[in-house]
Amino acid sequence: MTNHVHLLTSGHALGSVSRMMQSVGRRYVRRLNTSHGRTGTLFEGRFRASLVQSESHLLNCMRYIERNPVRAAMVQHPASYRWSSFRANAALAHDVLITAHAEYLALGVTPAQRAAAYSNLVADDLDGGVVDAIRLHVNKDCALGNDRFQQAVARMCGRRTSVAGLGRPRGAGAGY
Numbered sequence: 001m002t003n004h005v006h007l008l009t010s011g012h013a014l015g016s017v018s019r020m021m022q023s024v025g026r027r028y029v030r031r032l033n034t035s036h037g038r039t040g041t042l043f044e045g046r047f048r049a050s051l052v053q054s055e056s057h058l059l060n061c062m063r064y065i066e067r068n069p070v071r072a073a074m075v076q077h078p079a080s081y082r083w084s085s086f087r088a089n090a091a092l093a094h095d096v097l098i099t100a101h102a103e104y105l106a107l108g109v110t111p112a113q114r115a116a117a118y119s120n121l122v123a124d125d126l127d128g129g130v131v132d133a134i135r136l137h138v139n140k141d142c143a144l145g146n147d148r149f150q151q152a153v154a155r156m157c158g159r160r161t162s163v164a165g166l167g168r169p170r171g172a173g174a175g176y
Contacts, residue, residue, distance in 0.1 A: 001072065006065040008052070010101070021047045050138045051153055051161070053145025057134075058103045059121065061144070062089070064134050066122050071131075078122055086122060091115030136163055
């Protein structure tokens, strides 16, 4: 996108995605600063991330990312966006950076079946509620999934991983 990037990535070890983003950020900023004779930071803030429950939300996240340039009226079709993975997922072009996820592979037995199923899936935009949920969970650094998934992630991380309501929790202001 013109002011942000969407990546849907799987890390093989705890913290590997954060380390990858840190490395990319350092190398990219250094290279850009050198080539443009500038100094300082480039990005407004840290990257935001959300763990995604594969079985129920991964394909929706893929659709969200692929259709984002269409929603932003930058292109008419996801395949037209230069930085999209749609062409690889729809078998229109090979991309060495794209590794098929198990949920994508489950779309069909053959590569052609998967590509056709994926193209049909991406042809329709997501329901507005799904788009809002994805945005909310990413912006709040919360896990995107059902309650059981969020609770399991919270236990593993030792922190809240679900979207909290606005304001102070009830009873938190004891003594007032």
